[in-house]
Amino acid sequence: MAERPTYQRRGAQLRMPTFQDAVGQVAARGAAQTGQALDRMTSFFLQQTEQQAQIRGEEYGALHAPTREQLKDAMEGKDDIDLPGGNFTVADRAARKAALAITSDNLQHLAQARITEIVLDAYETQKDPTDLATEVDAVIAGYGDILDKNAPTLALNFRAKMGMYANREYESYAKSQIKTSTSSNKASVTQILLNERAGIASGGVIQ
Amino acid sequence: MSGLTVPLLILTAVSSAAAGAAKVKAAKYQRNSYYSQARQAELKGRSDALAYKREGIDILRNVQKTMATANVRAAAGGLAPFVSGESTSLINIASMRGAADEFSVQTDNASLAQSMSQAQADNLRQAGDVGVQMARKNAKIGFVQTMAQAGLMTGFTGNAVPMNSGSMNQINLSGGQILAGG
Numbered sequence: 001m002a003e004r005p006t007y008q009r010r011g012a013q014l015r016m017p018t019f020q021d022a023v024g025q026v027a028a029r030g031a032a033q034t035g036q037a038l039d040r041m042t043s044f045f046l047q048q049t050e051q052q053a054q055i056r057g058e059e060y061g062a063l064h065a066p067t068r069e070q071l072k073d074a075m076e077g078k079d080d081i082d083l084p085g086g087n088f089t090v091a092d093r094a095a096r097k098a099a100l101a102i103t104s105d106n107l108q109h110l111a112q113a114r115i116t117e118i119v120l121d122a123y124e125t126q127k128d129p130t131d132l133a134t135e136v137d138a139v140i141a142g143y144g145d146i147l148d149k150n151a152p153t154l155a156l157n158f159r160a161k162m163g164m165y166a167n168r169e170y171e172s173y174a175k176s177q178i179k180t181s182t183s184s185n186k187a188s189v190t191q192i193l194l195n196e197r198a199g200i201a202s203g204g205v206i207q
Numbered sequence: 208m209s210g211l212t213v214p215l216l217i218l219t220a221v222s223s224a225a226a227g228a229a230k231v232k233a234a235k236y237q238r239n240s241y242y243s244q245a246r247q248a249e250l251k252g253r254s255d256a257l258a259y260k261r262e263g264i265d266i267l268r269n270v271q272k273t274m275a276t277a278n279v280r281a282a283a284g285g286l287a288p289f290v291s292g293e294s295t296s297l298i299n300i301a302s303m304r305g306a307a308d309e310f311s312v313q314t315d316n317a318s319l320a321q322s323m324s325q326a327q328a329d330n331l332r333q334a335g336d337v338g339v340q341m342a343r344k345n346a347k348i349g350f351v352q353t354m355a356q357a358g359l360m361t362g363f364t365g366n367a368v369p370m371n372s373g374s375m376n377q378i379n380l381s382g383g384q385i386l387a388g389g
Contacts, residue, residue, distance in 0.1 A: 020330075034348060041352040
């Protein structure tokens with residue numbers, strides 16, 4: 001019997017062409033650029049807002065800082081001072097910082113004025129230097145206590161500054177006292193010698 | 208606002224607008240490139256479809272040869288080649304079934320190649336257009352951003368008297384006399 005051929009399959013398969021989503025890529029790239037631009041703009045506006053808040057806070061803090069009278073009252077009554085601002089927001093922190101700076105300046109001014117009064121009084125009454133030092137220390141401690149609760153760091157700084165100032169004043173007063181005391185001693189010795197000389201001249205005997 | 212600030216602001220605006228226009232122009236060149244790629248994709252699709260069709264024709268030609276050979280051999284062997292139900296007829300039907308399957312696959316391949324290339328071309332054209340749209344949008348945002356920054360940097364909302372204004376250039380002397388400067 002003759003052989004009859006059949007069709008030999010070639011193995012044809014369904015082929016799916018590849019598809020590249022260019023729109024997605026372009027849109028993603030463009031959106032990313034838009035996002036970056038908006039990010040930059042947002043951060044710039046945030047920066048501006050922060051600066052505005054800081055300025056506003058500083059102004060508020062400066063306006064509402066305790067007055068010298070309030071500080072005097074606080075020292076005399078040992079009350080706490082009421083400082084504006086806080087630690088949570090930028091405006092709060094700026095207000096507190098400005099208020100503390102002004103309070104510190106005012107306290108220094110008050111303390112220096114009081115120390116000057118005490119020193120002048122000491123010159124007039126020829127007070128003992130140790131008493132002067134005690135009084136001046138009391139003034140520094142009194143004003144320093146006001147800052148202790150609200151601003152311990154500033155209180156330390158205040159005490160250090162005022163301590164140096166008080167030391168200069170004390171040193172100056174002590175030197176002046178030594179000088180006065182030396183002159184006074186010389187004068188009294190001279191007077192004694194003159195008296196002795198007068199006694200000798202009048203025929204007296206030195207015993 | 209001082210005399211120098213306005214020209215600087217104008218320069219900033221012009222520079223920003225020029226930068227934006229350059230970006231849009233670059234996007235348009237990119238769009239042209241995408242259009243070319245789209246045309247290429249279409250041509251490649253048609254070319255691929257043609258190749259698949261050619262393969263389909265080869266399959267038909269092949270099965271035709273196979274059936275002819277079977278018929279000839281059957282006739283030479285004393286068998287009736289065209290009688291329905293005979294073995295030759297059954298063999299030829301089997302051949303046709305295989306060939307029809309493969310021909311169908313190649314037709315589908317051609318159709319897929321053509322439609323997918325068309326989709327790819329449309330996608331590429333759309334990508335070009337989207338790129339230009341995005342560039343325009345980004346240029347506008349960039350312009351607004353630059354002008355806002357420049358405005359906030361140079362703007363002044365307070366009530367200060369400018370240093371070069373007339374009121375600062377005169378000195379009041381005793382006796383009501385005014386010494387004008389500048």
